[in-house]
Amino acid sequence: MTTTYETMYILRPDLGDELIEQAITKYQNLLRDQGAEDIQIQNRGKRRLAYEIKKHRDGIYIQLNYTAPATAIAPFERAMRLSEEVIRYLTIKQEAEQEKPPKEEKPAKVAATV
Numbered sequence: 001m002t003t004t005y006e007t008m009y010i011l012r013p014d015l016g017d018e019l020i021e022q023a024i025t026k027y028q029n030l031l032r033d034q035g036a037e038d039i040q041i042q043n044r045g046k047r048r049l050a051y052e053i054k055k056h057r058d059g060i061y062i063q064l065n066y067t068a069p070a071t072a073i074a075p076f077e078r079a080m081r082l083s084e085e086v087i088r089y090l091t092i093k094q095e096a097e098q099e100k101p102p103k104e105e106k107p108a109k110v111a112a113t114v
Contacts, residue, residue, distance in 0.1 A: 002037070005067070023062075024062060028064075036068035038067050040066065053088055059087060065094075077089065
C-alpha cells in the first residue's frame with residue numbers, strides 16, 4: 001500500500017547550483033529506487049533560518065511530494081542524516097482525502113403570512 005508523503009529538507013547555503021541539482025537528483029533517484037512514484041520537486045530557494053543550525057544562518061529549502069510504501073522512508077531519511085550537505089529534514093505523512101457523502105438538502109422553511 002502506498003501513502004502520500006511530503007519531505008522538506010534544507011541544504012547548506014554554500015553549495016553551488018550544480019551541487020544543489022546533484023543533491024536533488026540523488027534523493028529523487030533514491031526514492032525511485034525504493035518504489036516511490038509521482039515525485040514532485042519544488043526548490044524553494046535560499047532563505048534565512050529562524051535559528052542557527054550547524055553554524056549556518058541561511059539554507060536552501062527543497063520540498064518533495066510523493067507517494068511511496070512505508071518501507072521507503074527509513075533508508076531515505078538515513079541517507080539524509082548521513083549526508084553533510086543536508087542540515088535539516090522532516091518527512092510528514094499526508095492525510096488521505098476521504099470521499100464525503102453529499103449533504104442531504106433540508107426542505108426550505110416557508111414563512112407563514114397572517
